[in-house]
Amino acid sequence: MSHEAVIVDVVRTPSGRGKPGGLLSGIHPVDLLAGVLETLVARNGLDPATIDDVIGGCVSQIGEQSYNITRNAALAAGFRDSVPATTIDRQCGSSQQAATFAAQGVQSGAYDIVIACGVESMSRVPLGSSAAGADPYGTRLRERYPEGLVNQGVSAELIAARWGFSRGELDDFAAESHRRASDAASAGLFDAETITVPGVEGRVDETVRSGTTAERLAGLAPAFRTDALAERFPEVDWSITPGNSSPLTDGASAALIMSADRAASLGLRPRARFHAFAVTGSDPLLMLTGVIPATARVLDRGRLSMDDIDAFEVNEAFASVPLAWARETGADPAKLNPRGGAIALGHALGSSGTRLLTTLVAELEASGGRFGLQTMCEGGGMANATIIERLS
Secondary structure, rough: OOOOOOEEEEEEOEEEEOOOOOOOOOOHHHHHHHHHHHHHHHHHOHHHHHOOOEEEOOOOOOHHHOOOOHHHHHHHOOOOOOOEEEEEOOOHHHHHHHHHHHHHHHHHHOOOOEEEEEEOOOOOOOHHHHHOOOOOOHHHHHOOOOOOOHHHHHHHHHHHHHOOHHHHHHHHHHHHHHHHHHHHOOOOOOOOOOOOOOOOOOOOOOOOOOOHHHHHHOOOOOOOOHHHHHHHHOOOOOOOHHHHHHEEEEEEEEEEEEEEEHHOOOOOOOOOOEEEEEEEEEEOOOOOOOOOHHHHHHHHHOOOOOHOEEEEEEEEOOOOOOOHHHHHHHOHHEOOOOOOHHHHEOHHHHHHHHHHHHHHHHHHHHHOOOOOEEEEEOOOOOEEEEEEOOOO
């Protein structure tokens, strides 16, 4: 029996601005995730009772996203109560890790059918809610890093300083992300992957701003500079703004993953297979540079080179991250986030891993490419990387 792990289908919601009044802000996150789960099984004619597990990512697991939101969403989607589910947190890479765990479960023979998914409603459960009023580090961690840890925005500034990226380069990259995403949307390239959310008109990503230019972005003020930080990091020019960062976002996404044998027995055509995985830790101060060693590791495990990869999805948490990754890896800029990235399409934290997977599968199919690589920087200094292979 073959335990090859294949991707049968991937879907996502449109991206909503993660603030009150945003496109998806009126939808409870349980219902948001339930919608993609329900759509995924319905459009593949799958009996939910046959699912071995549902593995979901979510970062702010508090309030409306607490009490194992993935289990609550599976039940809300009408899955039998015999179908288990769990919620994991590897920060921004949570649902990419969910997909890895799902695929590895298939490869080990533990699963035949599993769904990997993720959700984040940043309008209803604001970023940082889970640590509000609390110390997430403790005494011993602070003793190990006496110079102090910083938030991700400051890490993005440190990356821009270390690699020497100017404000103009960051804004140019951000404007290009919006242009690519806007062009892809106009061409209908997101239509097949984006579901209709009940009570929400249309399936258009609210976060994409057509007509964005570097000149317009140049007028935005730095988002993370304080006098104390400027004194602490005199090498930083303070160039990270809301315009060259990913926006607060609401969204959910899901991937239907099976063994190749089970897909064949059900008459389902796999769209891609998992080729290699990697996860790595990195400096928790720079925090967002783990995508560089994770890429090297996954290529080594997959016995591939950068030239073998036809499309890259590198999460655009901040413009400095994919720019540093591209400089270190020598990637062809045309292959990097060809349909735009998170600066335009949004970064709904727990959902972003399977959202990138959704876009990557569709891009390989449209372009005829064979291999795609996605990688995600993560809070605390980590990164996931995954290589998939399109199946004809």
